[in-house]
Amino acid sequence: MGQIGDHDTHGLLVEAFLQNNRPDHVSQVMGLHPAYLEMFLRTHHYILRGDGPLPFDYRHFIAIMAAGRHQCSYLINQQKQEFVLQGGDQSWLKGLNQIPKKLRDLYEINKILAHRPWLINKSHIEKLTKGADSWSLAEVVHAIVLLTHFHSLCSFVFGCGISEEADRQMNAEKTKASPVEASNNKVLSSSPRSKQVRDGWSEAEVGVETLMERMKTLSERAQEFSAEERAKRFERVESQSVELAMALPSDTPAVQPGIQHFVDDPAFVYQDFAKRGEVSEIPTFRVQDYSWDDHGYSLVNRLYNEVGNLLDDKFKVAYNLTYYTMGGRTDVDTSRFRRAIWNYIQCMYGIRHDDYDYGEVNQLLERSLKAFIKSACCFPERVTKADYDRVLREFKHSEKVHVMMMVLEARMQAELLYALRAVMRYMT
Numbered sequence: 001m002g003q004i005g006d007h008d009t010h011g012l013l014v015e016a017f018l019q020n021n022r023p024d025h026v027s028q029v030m031g032l033h034p035a036y037l038e039m040f041l042r043t044h045h046y047i048l049r050g051d052g053p054l055p056f057d058y059r060h061f062i063a064i065m066a067a068g069r070h071q072c073s074y075l076i077n078q079q080k081q082e083f084v085l086q087g088g089d090q091s092w093l094k095g096l097n098q099i100p101k102k103l104r105d106l107y108e109i110n111k112i113l114a115h116r117p118w119l120i121n122k123s124h125i126e127k128l129t130k131g132a133d134s135w136s137l138a139e140v141v142h143a144i145v146l147l148t149h150f151h152s153l154c155s156f157v158f159g160c161g162i163s164e165e166a167d168r169q170m171n172a173e174k175t176k177a178s179p180v181e182a183s184n185n186k187v188l189s190s191s192p193r194s195k196q197v198r199d200g201w202s203e204a205e206v207g208v209e210t211l212m213e214r215m216k217t218l219s220e221r222a223q224e225f226s227a228e229e230r231a232k233r234f235e236r237v238e239s240q241s242v243e244l245a246m247a248l249p250s251d252t253p254a255v256q257p258g259i260q261h262f263v264d265d266p267a268f269v270y271q272d273f274a275k276r277g278e279v280s281e282i283p284t285f286r287v288q289d290y291s292w293d294d295h296g297y298s299l300v301n302r303l304y305n306e307v308g309n310l311l312d313d314k315f316k317v318a319y320n321l322t323y324y325t326m327g328g329r330t331d332v333d334t335s336r337f338r339r340a341i342w343n344y345i346q347c348m349y350g351i352r353h354d355d356y357d358y359g360e361v362n363q364l365l366e367r368s369l370k371a372f373i374k375s376a377c378c379f380p381e382r383v384t385k386a387d388y389d390r391v392l393r394e395f396k397h398s399e400k401v402h403v404m405m406m407v408l409e410a411r412m413q414a415e416l417l418y419a420l421r422a423v424m425r426y427m428t
């Protein structure tokens with residue numbers, strides 16, 4: 001009596017979770033776009049807590065492995081708590097060498113999907129589904145959805161400066177410094193870290209006025225180009241993205257001691273699709289041959305009940321959401337700008353929309369914005385709050401968050417397209 005038994009510890013954890021994590025930082029920031037937040041949370045809760053082939057402890061551990069690819073301690077800690085709440089075996093939290101072989105086997109596609117999704121092929125799926133302790137196809141699809149969801153959520157977390165704010169808040173609580181109000185303003189407040197100005201990031205921005213003029217001109221003279229010209233323009237944007245890498249900070253932070261047991265082969269990182277080198281027989285991924293709408297969506301639905309629908313709703317909101325505003329101006333048709341962002345993101349993963357003129361990407365997205373988007377997508381762990389503050393200066397916070405939300409979704413869709421195509425090829 002009076003002792004805290006296992007059951008009580010469990011109760012305390014539940015309580016702590018409810019108090020500390022709801023609403024968590026991610027929901028607060030996404031709350032700037034309620035229509036999107038709703039779709040996001042529906043999927044998030046369903047894949048972690050809803051009906052599905054994978055046991056709950058597996059789901060949270062997969063989330064931890066995924067967040068580990070970008071060293072996102074914020075998400076890792078959150079998912080560790082949930083893992084414990086679900087009664088997960090705590091010895092797994094000692095690291096990857098303590099987990100069942102079946103989970104360990106997933107690590108290969110975790111790595112590939114996070115950084116070079118074009119490398120996934122049907123043999124990866126085959127390996128998982130054959131032999132002792134193997135995965136069912138439904139389980140593989142559930143795992144793929146979890147992996148891609150958490151990889152891209154890392155982009156959002158770092159891209160919006162959420163992790164720095166969460167860390168600061170934790171430190172403040174530890175040292176009993178002034179209580180940090182978890183308001184949106186605070187979450188997005190400026191960080192003292194990383195004051196240095198990086199090459200290519202500091203270039204003067206063209207500004208909203210010019211951007212609006214360019215969008216207008218583009219819609220007035222809707223030009224038709226030949227298929228070859230369109231392909232060439234795609235390749236140009238792709239190879240320019242390689243040059244952009246020069247301007248990017250190349251310092252991957254060393255993996256923090258607290259999470260390194262969840263990270264294997266941290267040196268495996270994004271490599272430009274255009275520089276895929278020896279494996280260059282890998283062709284550009286053409287959306288006309290395999291698209292979310294026509295192929296991915298139904299495959300997910302078939303193997304993992306309703307999830308195709310949930311993802312579809314989420315992609316649609318992310319792609320179509322608009323307030324017809326731009327940096328304080330109203331009644332603006334922003335669709336060209338938003339499409340340029342979405343297609344640029346997928347271009348970095350070698351995905352081409354055949355009917356799109358990639359020349360628009362260069363007209364509408366300036367170098368500093370491209371560099372920021374590329375960082376947030378491919379190297380989120382390198383993005384600092386200061387980077388967030390420096391880009392898109394004339395835009396509102398909610399608009400920057402809007403861009404990050406597109407980064408999350410376009411990236412997730414890109415990873416999913418490659419993964420699902422591999423599943424489809426394995427099945428046929």
Ligand SMILES: CC(C)C[C@H](N)C(=O)O
Nearest residue numbers: 322323324325334399402
């Ligand atoms: C990303 C933003 C420029 C989007 C814009 N505020 C819109 O409502 O469409």
